[in-house]
Every structure is written in structure tokens, then in C-alpha cells.
Amino acid sequence: xxxxxxxxxxxxxxxxxxxxxxxxxxxxxxxxxxxxxxxxxxxxxxxxxxxxxxxxxxxxxxxxxxxxxxxxxxxxxxxxxxxxxxxxxxxxxxxxxxxxxxxxxxxxxxxxxxxxxxxxxxxxxxxxxxxxxxxxxxxxxxxxxxxxxxxxxxxxxxxxxxxxxxxxxxxxxxxxxxxxxxxxxxxxxxxxxxxxxxxxxxxxxxxxxxxxxxxxxxxxxxxxxxxxxxxxxxxxxxxxxxxxxxxxxxxxxxxxxxxxxxxxxxxxxxxxxxxxxxxxxxxxxxxxxxxxxxxxxxxxxxxxxxxxxxxxxxxxxx
Numbered sequence: 001x002x003x004x005x006x007x008x009x010x011x012x013x014x015x016x017x018x019x020x021x022x023x024x025x026x027x028x029x030x031x032x033x034x035x036x037x038x039x040x041x042x043x044x045x046x047x048x049x050x051x052x053x054x055x056x057x058x059x060x061x062x063x064x065x066x067x068x069x070x071x072x073x074x075x076x077x078x079x080x081x082x083x084x085x086x087x088x089x090x091x092x093x094x095x096x097x098x099x100x101x102x103x104x105x106x107x108x109x110x111x112x113x114x115x116x117x118x119x120x121x122x123x124x125x126x127x128x129x130x131x132x133x134x135x136x137x138x139x140x141x142x143x144x145x146x147x148x149x150x151x152x153x154x155x156x157x158x159x160x161x162x163x164x165x166x167x168x169x170x171x172x173x174x175x176x177x178x179x180x181x182x183x184x185x186x187x188x189x190x191x192x193x194x195x196x197x198x199x200x201x202x203x204x205x206x207x208x209x210x211x212x213x214x215x216x217x218x219x220x221x222x223x224x225x226x227x228x229x230x231x232x233x234x235x236x237x238x239x240x241x242x243x244x245x246x247x248x249x250x251x252x253x254x255x256x257x258x259x260x261x262x263x264x265x266x267x268x269x270x271x272x273x274x275x276x277x278x279x280x281x282x283x284x285x286x287x288x289x290x291x292x293x294x295x296x297x298x299x300x301x302x303x304x305x306x307x308x309x310x311x312x313x314x315x316x317x318x
Contacts, residue, residue: 004144117157164186176213
């Protein structure tokens with residue numbers, strides 16, 4: 001069985017992008033203008049690497065482990081590059097469709113009808129790397145497509161997913177949390193019924209919600225590889241997962257005190273030496289101390305604290 005693994009890109013990258021390939025530095029304009037400018041920067045970039053040399057973090061590792069297990073191609077759905085094949089060399093970049101982020105392309109679009117799906121469509125018209133899902137399926141000819149999605153990426157691909165014929169749709173196995181209301185009607189049955197029990201004590205792949213989609217995909221790949229499920233029937237696959245989860249329990253959620261941005265910022269700086277300036281260790285320490293901060297919010301605040309610390313030490317040395 002020829003299987004393909006498709007995952008959204010991650011902001012965890014091994015290589016810092018150039019200033020030109022950070023969305024914050026794009027000119028403000030209409031969809032067409034912003035996509036054209038972005039496409040020019042991408043095409044003129046010289047330093048390029050394959051996805052395995054660019055992306056990192058647990059979400060990517062889980063997907064890589066799943067594709068290795070099945071001997072399948074791992075492809076990235078990127079809001080900056082389109083669909084990136086495993087052997088395709090691309091420049092590092094920082095562009096997201098998530099609102100409120102420093103490199104969110106939404107903040108550069110002046111059109112009043114903003115949507116992530118329209119950005120994807122416009123990107124495809126001006127990026128040499130971008131192809132549609134249907135074109136990709138025709139080129140590769142997979143028997144089974146495992147695709148993990150966040151809510152933003154479900155919206156990004158929504159129109160393309162809705163346009164897939166029934167044969168292609170039946171080959172999809174979709175993994176993610178809170179996706180049902182964001183998927184087109186023809187794709188809803190493809191959503192595998194994993195839930196918070198994947199994070200519980202009986203799960204072989206416990207983790208956080210930020211890597212939930214690829215952990216769910218990896219668990220399915222493990223079950224597929226050992227023959228516990230066959231990947232031939234959506235109904236059978238959904239039934240298998242539901243039965244598997246019956247024996248698992250949800251994790252206990254500790255009650256933690258939510259911290260303000262200033263509190264998180266100061267916590268990072270005060271415990272810098274304790275955690276050796278490591279983001280993951282700092283977040284664990286914060287939560288172990290009975291406090292709460294959502295992971296992506298903490299990451300942004302940690303960056304600000306690290307930059308502030310660097311400037312302070314540089315100023316003291318002058």
C-alpha cells in the first residue's frame with residue numbers, strides 16, 4: 001500500500017530566516033501584491049535545504065517517525081511555500097496565517113475579505129513551489145493519505161478538500177483536535193476519532209495539544225504497520241480507534257494560576273540560570289510551580305525576555 005504523510009509546517013526551524021523571508025517585513029497591500037512580493041523573495045533566496053534539515057520539534061519528529069515506519073513520503077503543507085516534497089530544497093522563512101503572531105501575513109493584507117483559504121489560493125498563483133492537493137494526488141498516486149491538521153490549516157485547505165472527488169476523499173485519514181466544524185462535509189467522515197485520551201496515562205504517545213495531531217497520526221501509523229488496522233475502510237478504521245480508546249482514560253488536569261505577560265516575562269528572567277536559558281525547561285518549571293501559560297504564548301514571551309536579557313548584557317559590556 002502506497003502511503004503518504006502530509007503535515008502542516010511548524011515554526012520550529014533549525015535555521016533562522018533572512019529578513020526578506022519574515023512576513024513582518026512585507027509591504028502592506030492586497031492579497032495579490034503581498035503574494036507577489038513574497039514569491040519574489042522566495043525565488044531570489046540562495047540558501048536552501050530540504051524539510052528534514054529545516055523543520056524540527058516534536059510535532060515534526062512524530063510525523064517523520066510515522067513516515068519512516070510506513071516507508072512513506074513525508075510532505076509539508078506550508079503557508080509560505082505550498083506543498084513541499086521531502087526532497088525539495090526551500091529557504092528558511094517565517095510566515096504564518098495564525099492571527100496575532102509577529103509574522104502573520106494577515107496583518108499585511110488590506111482586503112476586507114481576509115481568509116486563510118484565499119491566501120493559499122493566491123500563494124499558489126505566485127509561488128513556483130505550490131501545487132494543489134488534487135494535482136499532488138495525481139502526481140503521486142497514493143493508496144492512503146495521512147494528514148494532520150490544525151484549525152488554521154483545516155481552513156487553509158478547506159476549499160481544496162471540498163473539491164476532492166469521492167475516490168480521493170476515501171483515501172484520506174485526517175488527524176487533529178477540534179476540526180469537525182472546520183472540515184467540509186465530504187471530509188468529516190475522514191476525521192479519525194482521537195481525543196484527549198491520547199494524552200492520558202495509558203497512551204503510548206503522551207504529549208501536549210500542540211503536537212496532538214501528529215501524535216495521533218503516528219499512533220495510527222503504528223497500528224497500520226503491525227496490521228491491527230488495514231487502512232482499507234474509513235468505517236473500520238474509525239471503529240478500531242474508538243475501541244482502542246475505550247481502554248484509555250483522560251489525563252488529570254492540574255489547576256494552575258494564570259500569569260500575566262509581565263509575570264511570565266519576569267519569571268523567565270529570574271530563572272534563566274536555573275533552566276540554562278532553555279524555553280522548554282522554563283515552561284516546565286513555570287507549570288511545576290503551579291502556574292499556567294499556554295505554550296505558544298509562552299514561546300513568544302520567552303523570545304521577548306531572551307532579547308531583553310541580551311540587550312541588557314550587551315549594554316552593560318559597553
